[in-house]
Amino acid sequence: MTRSERGRFDLWAPVPDQVRLSIEGDVVAMRRGDDGWWTPAQAVADGEVDYGYLLDDDPTVLPDPRSRRQPDGVHGRSRTDDPATFAWTDSNWPGRPLEGSAIYELHVGTFTPEGTFDAALDKLDHLLSLGVGFVELMPVNAFNGTHNWGYDGVLWSAVHEPYGGPAGYRRFVDGCHRAGLGVIQDVVHNHLGPSGNYLPRFGPYLKTDGRNTWGDLINLDGEASHEVRRFILDSALMWFQDFHVDGLRLDAVHALEDASPVHLLAELSAEVDLLQARLGRPLTLIAESDLNDIAMVTPRDEGGHGLTAQWSDDFHHALRVAFTGEASGYYADFADQDALVKVFNEGFFHNGTYSSFRERDHGRPIPTGTTPSSRLVVYSQNHDQVGNRARGDRLTEHLDEEQLVCLAMLTLTSPYTPMLFQGEEWASSRPFAFFTSHPEADLGRAVAEGRVAEFARMGWDPATVPDPQDPDTFARSKLDWDELRSGMHARVLAAYQELAKLRATQPDLLTPSFGRASRDDDGLLTLRRGSRTVLAALGDEPVTRELEPEAELLFVTGPGARLEGTRLTLAPGSGAVV
Structure with a gap:
């Protein structure tokens, strides 16, 4: 019940x-x-x-x-x-399928100076100019303090009051639907935050032994776990029913230890499918999973969990290493020159191969002939891959303007579902650091010390790690919307908007089939997308290719790409779509 x-x-x-x-x-x-x-x-x-x-x-x-x-x-x-x-105005909202759409990830507290749902509503025209179909909100459930990433929440069904509470959230979703945008909510069911967790005083919500990276394990398969599971399922369904969201991003599902005959994820997808049929609009479930296991999105009747899609960090890692050369920690294996080609063609880089960071074989192959490539969500930046760096530094600090546009080109023309992270579309100079506001001094200090220890394996200087508890760490992470009006920021934004138009007018770029990619000895990456070809110069020297006479140059990343007659020349870090 x-x-x-x-x-x-x-x-x-x-x-x-x-x-x-x-x-x-x-x-x-x-x-x-x-x-x-x-x-x-x-x-x-x-x-x-x-x-x-x-x-x-x-x-x-x-x-x-x-x-x-x-x-x-x-x-x-x-x-x-x-x-x-609440007086909803979205009764005619048909919903939106994930396939063919792009996602924009944002953190409500740093997306605008005000840090509220209502302030975020004022930016919807900007998001529409990027051609995205979904807005993905980092967790908004209640946590202790005023500002936080949201993954320290303890009351999974309560909307954080400083953002605008439930009423503000409904206004945001309603406004997004009026604009034609779907809303995906990031939810955390794999652990509870360290402050305000009273659940164990009520019932056996946690296991008596075992922990994951963030805390005690949730009791999904022990005594009285049927009520704990119902608690999670009710909270998940609430976002769809009471707040009209279109999808959930399920945080770190690999940390959900569940030996039940039916895994919690399969049970959730089954209930969401039933709700989808009743509501008459598409509902999406996206897993963040470190397992590189396509079972996440394999249909339930084929033995999988039946989710809609899953994040692919391998795409990010291969892309980052190809452009920055950074190869420490978990980036090390991606220094392989064919890493990016492999993730375009096979989805995962680690699909049963040895992971030096994990010190074991990792992942499973994707049956690319039968799996729609749109089931993988990919990105060149996201909150984890920026915020979990020592300083929260963006790629803006490491790459030039043309390289940043080339990254965007490869992400937005990939065979996968692309996701942008707030501010990347204008090469924001603001970091996105890890920030907290724990009122308990001891807890705040422990979190700061834990962050320093985490970065040791990546070889990052602990002296550069900002104090998560320092209010300035949060303030510096807020986007500066004045940047996008001039200079390099305006040019990068214009390129993202041009790529959005390209996706809207070139159906071949939306085909959900795995890519046909290759890399020449001179570093030229070629990705074939139907009748279109995406080219990126990833070597150290310019490359020149003779195009077919009828070839049409649809997009170039900047002055490093030029066409003279039928000869296309690409400087290192530049690219084109033909």
């Missing part, structure tokens, strides 16, 4: 012996059922109210594990949220 089928103050809490509901100054006794669910013993207030729970003899009022609002933070009382009070 889902929470929506129970009373709005019913609570699953098999751990305490007594539960009382604290609501609007009153304390109401609750009765326990045999299933561990508690129900108020008398009628309680209707309408919008603040409430919480008292467990056993503890006088501390705890928030609802399924809270929708936390106006006073994650340690405060919950507030009810009635979806029916």
Whole structure:
């Protein structure tokens, strides 16, 4: 039974012996059922109210594990949220399939100076000029403090109040749909943040042994795990039903340890498929997975989890190494000159090959003949690949203008689903660092020290790591929208917009079939996309090729690419689409 089928103050809490509901100054006794669910013993207030729970003899009022609002933070009382009070205008929104679309990833708190949903709405015309079909929001669920990446959340169904809360979120989604944009929400179900996690006081939400990178494992297959799974499924479905989102990006699914007969991801995809049929519009599930395992997107009736798509870090790594030469840490294996060709042709670089960073074989091959290439989401930058660098430095610091455009060209003309990261489209000079605002000094210090230790394996200088707790680290990560109006920033933006038009007018560039790529001895990468060819000079010297007389030059990255008659010359780091 889902929470929506129970009373709005019913609570699953098999751990305490007594539960009382604290609501609007009153304390109401609750009765326990045999299933561990508690129900108020008398009628309680209707309408919008603040409430919480008292467990056993503890006088501390705890928030609802399924809270929708936390106006006073994650340690405060919950507030009810009635979806029916919002006047949606998207009843005719048909939805949008992922295939053929591009995604734009943003962090609400740094996307605009104001850092709110309403301020982000004012930038939709800019996003439309890039030809993207989806806006992907980094996590917006409640966390302790004012600013954070969002992956330290503890109340998975409550929208962070400083961003605008549930009402602001609905206005954002409604506005995106009016503009023709879908919304993908990044959600985290693999761990809970370090501050404000009261779930273990209510029930066995966590496993008693084992940890992943970020904390205790979620109880997906142990005693009473059926209610924990229902808790996650209800939260996931809530985004589709109550907030009208079009997709979920599922954070680090490799950290979901689940030995159940049906994996949580397969159960989620099955329920989302049913909801999709009922709503009559496409719903998307995208996995962030470190496994390089196509089972994520293999249909359930073929033994997979049935998700729509998954991120491919291999594409990013191969692209970055090809342009920057950086080959430390997990980039080392991608120094292979054929790495980029392999990810164009086979999807994964590590598809059963030895990973020197992991010190073991990694990944599985993709059946490219039967798998649509659009099931891989690729990028030249994203929040992880920028923010998890020591300084949060963007490629803008390492490449020239033409190289940046060439990266964009290869990403946006690839066989995959491309994703842009906020500000890359104008070569933003602002870093995107890791930032936190933990009120607890000891926790803030531990996080900062942990970041320094993480970077040791990558060979990065720990002295360059900004303090995540320093408010300036957050302030410096906010985009500067004045940049895109002039100079190099304006030219890079114009190139992204030109590439958007190219995708809109050249159907061959959207064909979801794996690429036909090759690399010549002189470093020329050739990617064939139907009747179109994408060329990039990745060597150290200019290259010249004779084109067919009827060839049409559709796009060049800048002055390094020039056509004289039928002779195309590409300087190192330049490219063209013909």
